[in-house]
Amino acid sequence: MGFLVSFSFFFLALVINQSTVVGQTTAESVIEFPKNDIRDTRSVMISSTNLSITNPANFNDVRDDIKKISLNRKSAVVSYSDPYTGIDTRQHMYIYYNNGVTEFYENWTSL
Amino acid sequence: MGNTDGQFYTIEGLAAALIMLLTAYLVVNATSVYTAGDTHISDMQLEALGTDALTVMDTNQSRYTMSPLRNIITNGTAADNQTFGTMFGNLINNRTNYGMDHIQYSASYSYRDGTDVKQTFLRASRNLSGGEHAVRATKWVFVNKQLGSIPVEDRAVLVEVLMWRD
Numbered sequence: 001m002g003f004l005v006s007f008s009f010f011f012l013a014l015v016i017n018q019s020t021v022v023g024q025t026t027a028e029s030v031i032e033f034p035k036n037d038i039r040d041t042r043s044v045m046i047s048s049t050n051l052s053i054t055n056p057a058n059f060n061d062v063r064d065d066i067k068k069i070s071l072n073r074k075s076a077v078v079s080y081s082d083p084y085t086g087i088d089t090r091q092h093m094y095i096y097y098n099n100g101v102t103e104f105y106e107n108w109t110s111l
Numbered sequence: 112m113g114n115t116d117g118q119f120y121t122i123e124g125l126a127a128a129l130i131m132l133l134t135a136y137l138v139v140n141a142t143s144v145y146t147a148g149d150t151h152i153s154d155m156q157l158e159a160l161g162t163d164a165l166t167v168m169d170t171n172q173s174r175y176t177m178s179p180l181r182n183i184i185t186n187g188t189a190a191d192n193q194t195f196g197t198m199f200g201n202l203i204n205n206r207t208n209y210g211m212d213h214i215q216y217s218a219s220y221s222y223r224d225g226t227d228v229k230q231t232f233l234r235a236s237r238n239l240s241g242g243e244h245a246v247r248a249t250k251w252v253f254v255n256k257q258l259g260s261i262p263v264e265d266r267a268v269l270v271e272v273l274m275w276r277d
Binding site (some may be wrong): 036063074 | 118124126127130131133134137138140145149150151152154155159162214221222223226228250251253261264265266267268269271272274
């Protein structure tokens with residue numbers, strides 16, 4: 001009987017022992033997910049699509065800005081394609097983001 | 112003469128004792144102290160606050176005007192930098208209670224010049240001494256100005272603000 005109870009004590013002690021590590025790593029992985037990064041980068045990429053029609057040279061400059069500054073200041077590799085008009089008469093664009101831990105890929109479609 | 116019935120009880124007692132020793136070892140081994148700062152929740156709240164404030168500042172106030180942040184960076188005068196400081200400082204330090212909070216900040220923006228990335232200082236509420244536990248909030252802003260050697264055209268810059276509590 002005591003033998004069986006000792007198993008339950010062991011299990012409880014194991015749970016408490018590992019709880020600190022579990023809590024720490026869970027909180028860190030939540031903090032580290034780049035939600036605001038991805039939304040902000042995606043927003044500036046979409047805002048620049050108008051330039052690809054009105055001034056393609058300017059669009060390339062803005063794209064170089066975003067790629068270079070993202071790599072230099074945010075440690076994220078980003079790229080996006082030229083917007084193209086699909087058969088559905090909407091603009092499409094491929095967006096790619098990778099900060100080494102999280103990768104984001106989207107085939108953006110305008111409204 | 113004697114039988115071996117008692118051996119089973121002995122083995123059971125010894126095994127239970129060993130498991131209890133292992134349990135005691137596990138309990139003693141778990142002595143890492145988990146403070147409130149270890150969860151980084153306060154850091155995340157500060158970063159969310161800074162990002163929200165920058166988003167508010169980068170919002171057009173009407174259909175025909177540019178956002179305040181875009182105007183501040185495009186014009187780039189000392190008065191504009193002061194406007195940035197006042198607006199940002201008020202946004203992050205507003206509380207529902209009376210009295211203001213004590214969050215300090217140091218803002219700059221990064222732009223591309225050819226293959227280099229350069230930084231321009233905007234405004235700070237206090238000089239950085241290096242000992243602050245700061246978090247960084249960033250925002251991409253579209254501006255129309257000459258940055259580096261490329262003449263005036265639409266460009267993308269990254270506004271970065273370091274924030275810390277005093």
